[in-house]
Amino acid sequence: MKYPTKIVHRIRRIVGQTNGVSNMIERGDSDSKVMTQLQACISSLESLKTELIKQQMKETMLEDIKETLGLKE
Secondary structure (H helix, E strand, O other), rough: OOOOHHHHHHHHHHHHHHHHHHHHHHHOOOOOEEEEEEHHHHHHHHHHHHHHHHHHHHHHHHHHHHHHHHOOO
């Protein structure tokens, strides 16, 4: 599967968020700030998962339609 650019950008943002959490822990930021950022990371991962599921569903449906219409190569 070729992933759209928006998926790649989401992953890069998540990597940035997780690096930010790592930096916060190294600096000794408060637990509440770290937990807030961890929750943001979790939300971003869930959103990425949803986008990947949508992408897979679209591709599967498109292939099924092509097969039904006899257009599949």
